[in-house]
Amino acid sequence: MLALRIDFLNGTYHAADPTAYTASEWPPHPDRVFQALVAAAYGTGIDPAPLRALEGLPPELAFGDASAGRTGSIYTAAAWLEKPTRKPWSRTNVVKYDPVMVCISDPVYLIWPDAPNGLHEPLAAIAAGVTYLGRAKTPVAVSLVSEVPDMPHRLLPSRMGDRLLRVPHTGRLDELDVAFDAGRRASVAGMVGYTDIVGRIAPSPWGELLPLRPGRLVDMRRTAQLADGLRAAVLSRAGDGASPLLHGHGGDHAAWAIIPDVGHTHARGHVLGLGLWLPRGIDEQARTDCVLPLMQVDHLNFGDRQVSVGMPPAHQQTPRGLWRQTWCHPSLTWASVTPVVLDRHPKRGQRVEDVVADSVEMAGYPRPVDVKLGQFSAFRGAPLAREFSPRSRGCWTHVALAFEQRVAGPLLVGKDRHFGLGLLRPVDDVRALS
Template sequence: MLHLHIGFPAGKYSAACIEEPSRPEWPPHPSRIYSALVAAAYASDRQPSACERNLLLALEQAEPPSLAFPEADTAAGATSYVPVNDLPSRFGPKSYGPLLPNRQPRHFPVAYLLGEPEIVLSWAFDLDREELRLLDQLAARMTHLGTSHSLVVARFTCSEPKPLACYAASPYGDLSLRVPLPGRLQELDEVYAQCGGSPRRPQPLYEDFVTYARLAGGPIQVHHSAYEWLAFRLKGCTWGADTAHSLGKSLRRAIMSLLDAQAPAAVHGHAAEQLHIAWLPLPEVGHPRAEGRIRGMGIALPNGLSRQERALTLAALARLPFLRLPDGQVAELEPVIDGPHTLRTLCPKTWTGFSPCWSSVTPVVLDRPPKRFESSRVIQALVESLVNAGFPAPLSVTLSQTSDFEGGPSVRRIPTRLPRTHARVVFAEPVQGPVIAGRWKYFGTGLFRPTPEEFLS
């Protein structure tokens, strides 16, 4: 194993989070660390040797490294107002009141390390003594990471790292970090040649977001999803989550009209034992101003679909730029391309992540409601609904009349007399979404999301 130890003598790390610049980034992303190594190789106008360049290429082509790092205080920093050197314009300089003329707001976020101020990156390959010496010399030339305020001392070793909080790349992780891709070194060379060290640089093309999960003592057992996820943005729709069932049916009806006699059983759903596509309206919930408005449509394609059925469904979706809603509204459908500025409601990870704890966004309409609506009987009926949907029986179930998410519709707002309930369920192992359950699960009523942190004990 190859390990890169980076120490922070001042006990702090200054770098902005790419999603929220007012907050500090923690832990440092592997792509940022790789760029710092490349900068060290070219420091003081030196040119790296062929062997050093080959070692940098080996690092960018390796699998994402595991990380060990201490906890840190990542509270958002205060807003500062600084003078700028903007060119004069006919509109006059921007100002923030008579006391702050010609000032612009700036953030200088800092993460204060709460443990031993050192992080360790580990790659699963070995080097000979000479290669290790060259890499160690590169690391020794690193002066800072992030901004120049966070000084570092770095070294490469082949020894085992100290047992800190260790994370490794995993498809069911909840920590998303940027890692370099093959071609990143050449991209950095080209950017430097074009920009000459200018602080304004284009967005990197040769890096990717990789999810990381905390390593446990033994192998982690997970329940993988039975669906492939697609998402579409819905423009011009004012519907709420309480009528998700009708909206989901409208989308299925539109697809069936395009496919006509070619519509497979997974689309029309008339064959009870066949696989079913889920048409899931995606409501905006989970923040103080959320009202449960439908922002998009998620289409969950069963993994067992044949190639022909999948191709027919995708072709029909491609031919459906607009969706006519039951009240006569016409909404525009637009495929969602996931990115740093994508609305959280439309991000795939919001609905398809791994978690042992899930809470209902829309109430679950029970498959087989009990004759007497007692708590224990309702819990048993809810467990049966989850098992019928293909999920393991949960360890615990908490019933409620309201959702754990702000903006989620209450049980009373669902326009049906069928027994329904909100629930928070805890599984014995991480379960991958989408999690849907109940009689109306294929139309978005009975849709779950990972439980908010404030409800986790």
């Protein structure tokens, strides 16, 4: 066993989730620790090559509780940030957020049960050179230990885990070297699912969200048609060798994601992003087979209309509605933002609520203990259920669900769950729908 102990010397951790610029990261993701080790090795003149042995080995994590502190902001000189055009900046500085976790009293442990022999001595020397993690204002002490005590949380790698952490994949050190030599930020490492064996949460069968941004405002009422158009556009780029995850023939397949702007005071119900929900637990090659054709799409057709799509500029902040945790953080209560299309008509004497509960189980989640139905969504900005047009005939309705245990998202439920409909979002309280 190889165990790395990280002590936060001032009880705080300044680090942003790369997918959500104002959200704090906790616990520290293994790839962030790996990058700190690489930097420490080069900074102290030690060959970082032994760190290659940790690539592709998701560690276990043991850690305590921490609280999200008040998010601060830093005003950075605009000239320091990359800009895609030569036009002058319209302002002299740009706000950058500084999310922080506070009240950290316990160490964080990263444990590799099957680490190669002979790694202890070089890793101990490298770890001793790590002075901070995340931002420089997070001083840490890193050391190797032989025993790991019981901690409030223990995360184990799991294909169906409800937590996704960035883990250094094979070749990560080479990627970091190339990015450093080119003077650019390294790409975000791949995600690995984890399960907390201390406080269990029902996992979602869905993992990573890969969104593109539309070039103009598009009404979310056309969700199913947009999903069909995106599928056609991606498959045309993938060609005859398209992954089964994309065309859906012969096993599991990805879900086409149409992410709307809902749930806040100024929500207008337009589409924020179009892309893919990837099944949890797929390997890196399967992920690549989905990412490459999706990234090549620059427009899609739906009906007699066309909309341009693409990756947002690097300096553009990601809307909160496209943060994965907006749709995925564990909750006891969930409500739909796009209506659920029933998998079948109710049998004689059967309640529609029971059909919805069956659909939730069929989609891979626990059976809800309470189901409410109605034309209205619990989220501001979401249209009435009858204003949507599913891909085929059937019955559809907005729903609100309550579970006995916390369930991690995303929740995609119903007949058209692979085409944008039946998308649910966690809520604090389920209210009656009318």
